[in-house]
Amino acid sequence: MAENKIFAGPRVRRIRNGLQLTQTAMAEALGISPSYLNLIERNQRPLTVQLLLKLASVYRVDLDELQGETGGSLPQLREVFADPLLAAELPGDQELIEVTEAAPNVAGGVVKLYRAYREQALRLKDLADLLAGQGHMAALSDTRLPIDEVREAFEGRPHHFARIEEAMEAFHTSLSPGDDLVSALKTWLKKEHGLAVRALPVHVMPNLRRRFDRHSMRLFVSERLSPFDQTREIAMEVASIAGHEAIVAELDQFRFSTAEARRIGRFELARYAAHALMMPYAAFHAAAQRARYDIDVLKARFQVSFEQAATRLTMLQRSGAPGIPFFLMEIDNAGNRLRRMGAQAFPHARFGGACPKLNIHAAFAVPGQILVDRVEVPDGGAFLVIARTIDGPQAGFQERVRRTALLIGCDAAFADDTIYGAARIPAVPVGPACRLCERQGCLARAEPPVTRPLGLDEMATGLSVFDFQ
Incomplete structure (x- = not known):
């Protein structure tokens, strides 16, 4: 059986440069000519088994380092070039493989730069949301x-x-x-x-x-x-x-x-x-008021799905005949936001919708069951929120069901006008998003707030790994 040839020129060159050796000095130590080493470094000659063993014994090089180094950085580069800004730049993985083979340090640098870019983009977005919530328009632009x-x-x-x-x-x-x-x-x-x-x-x-x-x-x-x-x-x-x-x-x-x-x-x-x-406006609006906005009753009355009836509730803002100003959000089980809408616009600044303590995330554990909560936001406001999973198109054999979760909510002042407000449950303290929330001691915190410095006290550790001052 013919053995696989190993072309590892850039890696040999990196080892040599790391040891600050000339081609002549390394060639002499390996028992080969400088011209042959030059061909190896330019990937015009493969590494033989004898040379691999010689490199390992003379320079204490790990053989795995010479035979397979692309595995770590190639998936990371794929992630970088999957970004919408770069997705059209490469027809396939071949160029990425070449980069990771020939210049792994450059590949690592690109990955670090991309991660820094994403982090800064997230921080700018969070700060823009924070300023918008305080009544300031942030003149920040990004590629959309x-x-x-x-x-x-x-x-x-x-x-x-x-x-x-x-x-x-x-x-x-x-x-x-x-x-x-x-x-x-x-x-x-x-x-x-x-x-x-x-x-x-x-x-x-x-x-x-x-x-x-x-x-x-x-x-x-x-x-x-x-x-x-x-x-x-x-x-x-x-x-x-x-x-x-x-x-x-x-x-x-x-x-x-x-x-x-x-x-x-x-x-x-x-x-x-x-x-x-x-669901014509006048008929649906009248039925919603009679049913106290019971979504299950409305979906049966108009022969629609739960999702369709819930979505329709967010549209009831006709001049002279408004309904309760509901808002709605849909996510998948990975937390990706699919859509947000509201009768008076989605309440980004006060409610946010990205807090892990919201019942929309718990809904995936009890598919098809309606969960009702009262939540309290940092400024003292409160909302009634109803969450339930919804299934997508019929899945075939061995296909996974496309299941998402829907949250529909309104200001708590309207809770008693709905069938769901009868449940007297304690308010759950939530925030707009971890990066914008300053609640202390939150067990669900996933990220530190951008508005406060981290508290690095070696003598005391809080409940969250992201303690802040």
Whole structure:
């Protein structure tokens, strides 16, 4: 069996430079010519077994250091170049492998620089949030993806679009769907636009929720979706057609900087319009008040999912007929924030939503169960928060279910107007995020605050590893 050749020129050169030896001196000690060592260092000759053993005995070199050094820095470099700023720079791993092989110190330096950049970016963001909460606008700019621009725009304003609400309510009245909205929507699409709706099995459409085929004039919806989500996909198509002018009018108010951001914004507004079509404002608002905002009752009344009914509650801010100003947040089990919205904008400064003590994180331990808490923020304000897990599209055999957690909340002043406020439970002290929270002795603290210096007292240790002064 032919043995694998070992090309480790840059590593041999680094060993030689570390020992401050000339090529002539090292070649003499290894019993080879300086020209041959030069070829080895330029990866034009492999290291033989005899030379490996000689290096190990003369210079006490670890053989593992010569045979496999890329394993440590290659995954770290992959992480660096997975950043959206750099993701398009490399077609594959080959160049990263070459860098880690030829210049491991440079690779390590790039990783350190990237980590410092990320740390500074996080600190600037935290400080910007802190200043914004104190009424100051921070003139900080960073490279943003279109989705970031759209999220900031939607999260920073009330989750209510009057033009879309009026257009969808008027359309729903003219449609007169009765108790079968899905059939009415399908009939309208077929009659008015010659568009047929068909559900496709997973093996035919494995990676899409919905697809419109212009040639055959058919709208395909995935069977992976629940009946409620299939209804929303059909409603989105109808709303995009029937409410086009209202959607465009609302979209123009944002003045997004790129065509991609505008496309994402249009999609979000179409989803909003679908909820408004499935749960018309006046009827939903009246039902919510009668049911004391019981989400389970509302989802049964309007034949929607828990997530759809909860999302609709954040939209009830019509002038003259407002509902409770709810806000909503969705995360995955790794803590990644998927969306945030609020009837009066998401309360970033006071509530934040990133505290590990919030019940949205505990919801993953009891899937499908509703958790209710009263939480108290550092400024003395209090909120009622309801959390529950929701499952994504139907998973196939040996696929993991996509499970996320939803938190819907409101100011505690409205708690008694809801079915959930009847639970008299002690308030849980929370903060906006660990980096912005100055609560002492918090067992859940994950990071030190950026506003206080760390307390490095060797004589006394607090409950948290991030004690501060």
